Amino acid sequence: MDDMLTASAQTVLADLCTPQFVRGVEAAHNRRAGRELWRQLEALGLLDALVPEAQGGADLPLAEAAGVLFAFGQHALPLPAAHTMLARHLLAAAQVEAPRGPIALAIAGSTQNMAFVPYGQVADAIVVETAAGTYLVSLDTACVEKHGDGLDAAVRFDTRTAHALPARGIAELGALVTAATMAGAMQRVLDMTTGYVNERQQSGRSPGKLEAVQQQLSVMAGHVTATRMAAQMGCAAHRSGQQRLASAIAKARASRAAPLVANGAHGVVGAMGIAAKFDLQLYTRRLHAQRLQYGSESFWDEIVGTRALDRWNGVAEGVAGILDALDEAAMPSAFSRARPTTLRH
Numbered sequence: 242m243d244d245m246l247t248a249s250a251q252t253v254l255a256d257l258c259t260p261q262f263v264r265g266v267e268a269a270h271n272r273r274a275g276r277e278l279w280r281q282l283e284a285l286g287l288l289d290a291l292v293p294e295a296q297g298g299a300d301l302p303l304a305e306a307a308g309v310l311f312a313f314g315q316h317a318l319p320l321p322a323a324h325t326m327l328a329r330h331l332l333a334a335a336q337v338e339a340p341r342g343p344i345a346l347a348i349a350g351s352t353q354n355m356a357f358v359p360y361g362q363v364a365d366a367i368v369v370e371t372a373a374g375t376y377l378v379s380l381d382t383a384c385v386e387k388h389g390d391g392l393d394a395a396v397r398f399d400t401r402t403a404h405a406l407p408a409r410g411i412a413e414l415g416a417l418v419t420a421a422t423m424a425g426a427m428q429r430v431l432d433m434t435t436g437y438v439n440e441r442q443q444s445g446r447s448p449g450k451l452e453a454v455q456q457q458l459s460v461m462a463g464h465v466t467a468t469r470m471a472a473q474m475g476c477a478a479h480r481s482g483q484q485r486l487a488s489a490i491a492k493a494r495a496s497r498a499a500p501l502v503a504n505g506a507h508g509v510v511g512a513m514g515i516a517a518k519f520d521l522q523l524y525t526r527r528l529h530a531q532r533l534q535y536g537s538e539s540f541w542d543e544i545v546g547t548r549a550l551d552r553w554n555g556v557a558e559g560v561a562g563i564l565d566a567l568d569e570a571a572m573p574s575a576f577s578r579a580r581p582t583t584l585r586h
Contacts, residue, residue: 242473243301246290247308253281254316260520266319267392272363272380275320279343282322291330298333303479307472310418314425317523319392321345321360323418328368331408337377340366344377346415347396348535354398359419359534361385361394369398370411376403391530413485416492416535421472423495423531426524427465427502433521434458434506454509461505464498471495486548493541499528 257278266275282288290306292298310323321343328344342365347356349371356369362385367378376398384397438454468491475491478484503525510521532538 242308243305244308246287246299246301246306247312249285250282250287250309250312251315253278253285254312254318257281258316258318260317260523263317263319263523266363270362270387272365272385274363276342278318279320279322283341288322288325289329291326292333296333298329303327304473304477307421307476310421310476311425311428311469311472314422314427315429317426317429317527318422319360320363323422324360324364324415327414327418328366331368331406331414332377335406335408337404337406340377340379342366344368346411346418346535348412348415354400356396356398357388358394358396359415359531360392361396362387362392364394367396367398368406368408368411369396369403370409371400373400375406375408375411376400377406378403389530391527393530410485412535413488416541417472417475417479417484417488419531419534420468420475420488420491420495423499423528424465424469424472426528426531427461427468427495427498430502430506430521430524430528431458431461431465433524434461434509437510457505457509461502464502468495468498486545489541489544489548492536493538493545496532496536496538496541499532503528 262275262278269275286299287309289298290301290309291303292300294300306326309326313323324346325344328346329339332339343360343363344366345358345360345364345368347358347361347367347369349356349369353371353373356367358364358367358369361367361380364380366380367383369376369378378396378398378400379402380396382399382402386395386397387393388395435458438458471491471494475487478487481487506521506525510519
């Protein structure tokens, strides 16, 4: 990963993407909300990091920008910056001028003229894949309706007023960048939970038996590390023959870990964790929503299993353990790092 790029992202997000800012964007019900931060991200060149230099970008591979995606999730960025980085890359490859505002990635529903769009309420455009092809759709020409309690939207569009693109695989790209931002959010949830436990211990108000809490935090740390590793592997496979499989593994791992990390945190923190004024819920609420975006773990598990069956000529024993093997590769290192340092005695 590009450490300088990640550090730049962390600096501006720490200064501007505060919990108060996130709440403000979510409550604004205004497509233009949060644009002061968007301009800062634009000025740093983060949004064009994947665009070729000849077209004004940094021409970085996605693996080098993975740290930026993690940072977006770590700060609960309420704008589709990760989507926009991929969308601008696709548009540059198609020699199409990209809108300078937020662009979200979407998959059309069965009617082919409507899509559920993460961050759709704060986007200017979407790159949407339909059965007939992929299109760049301006939301000025679409019908946008709020979907749920967050920033997502149901968008009805007409491809006759859209720009056709020679791109496919939007679902796997959306799944990959979502997995990466989820990894960042899980890390923040773990850090907040650990900080809460340490603060309670120092004040003499232990939140429960130390060994049980230590074990819960270690389990959470294992899931966080496994998710981050899977997301990094997915980013490294971008634009390769393994992109779909690596994206499937990353999203399946992130979606499987999301409720375990979120519920584990709330189990340690208690009822206070769901309070509107407590920052933890900003991250756990989004993790639960992102778990289903671009396919849940069951959807992507089927993709991984099918690929494994094809590769091993129907040897089912290999399929049953493929994701467990990934966990086993990641978990020991996570446990060994977490146990000695999680709590301060």
